[in-house]
Amino acid sequence: MKHVYEPLCQVDNSDQSISLSTGKYLCFIGDDDIVLPNIMQYVEYAINNNIDNLSQGHPIPYFWPSDKCPTGILYFTPSDGNVRYVSSQNQCINAYIRNGCCENPKDYMLPILYHGITRRQCIKDVRKETGHYVGGTSPDAYTSVTLAKYVKKQAITNDNYSIFGACPQSATALNLVGGHCGTLDDAPHLKNRGVYEWDHLIPKYYSVQTVWAESAITALRETGNQNADRLNLRKLFCLSYIHNRTIRNLIVKQTNICLLQNKVNRLSFWSLSIPMLMFMNVHILISRIIGRIKRDLKVNNVQSVDNVLDISDCVKYLC
Secondary structure (H helix, E strand, O other), rough: OOOOOOOHHHHHHHHHHHOOOOOOOOOOOOOEEEEEEOHHHHHHHHHHOOEEEEOOOOOEEEEEOOOOOOOOEEOOOOOOOOEEEEOOHHHHHHHHHHHOOOOHHHHHOOOOEEEEEEEEEHHHHHHHOOOOOOOOOOOOHHHHHHHHHHHHEEEOOOOOOEEEOOOOHHHHHHHHHHOOOOHHHHHHHHOOOOOOOOOOOOOOOOOOOHHHHHHHHHHHHHHHOOOOHOOOHHHHHHHHHHHHHHHHHHHHHHHHHHHHHHOOOHHHHHHHHHHHHHHHHHHHHHHHHHHHHHHHHHHOHHHHHHHEHHHHHHHHHHH
16 A cells, blocks of 8 residues: 555546556445445456456445435345346447537446456556546546447446445535536646646536546547547537536536637527427436336335445445
């Protein structure tokens, strides 16, 4: 182990952590997460089946006790034991670009370093090409996009070998309560980052969506992918506008500046974006209503456990 005295940004901290790890495979987790006792079974499965990246199809989230959730709560989906393989990383990457690179890479079946089981050689190949394991502003999005170039065999299991923790200070928890957005000066991802050149394709405001998109674009450029300029900026705008109500004026302002700087026809952009925004608003609303109905009728197979005060208790419950 190595203690680093100087303050590190999230990206540098992740990069140094990976450099200190050992073994043929690695699983990257946060300090509010935990792995289950069965994780070595899945490492052996990856080794025996020559898998470069193994991830979980139905992650288990645990919300640590907070003001909004005083006793903690655990959600999980009972496993059916199914394992599926991803046939084409190129298709996944292209779909991600067409949809603005502003959603969780997991939803596009991209390789996952965070809570994934990844062959070390793949992440070493990333460093050989880019000069680092992690870049951009979001380790999650950056590593998913870069690993897609080197992961040849990827599997997704419906079983679980880890728990995603969300403590009150985590990015996940802040995002749920609308506290994970603002100006770039307020971005925790850029704290202690030094001088950082934000990609010109991405509007300059801080949100989950722009951090993911900026990191993905950086990853595409650093791995020689020529499709970065095909990013769907309209989808990025719509999702950012819907999910970050407190900074909507800033989103519109910075998007306009971005359009001018990149010489994009603003009339065409806004005439197509407004109908898309209306459609997506309705779609998200209907999806939430359906999800709530399924939850109330208990037909979505997701189970919840209250009064779980510590993530170690989650392990005891699940195992």
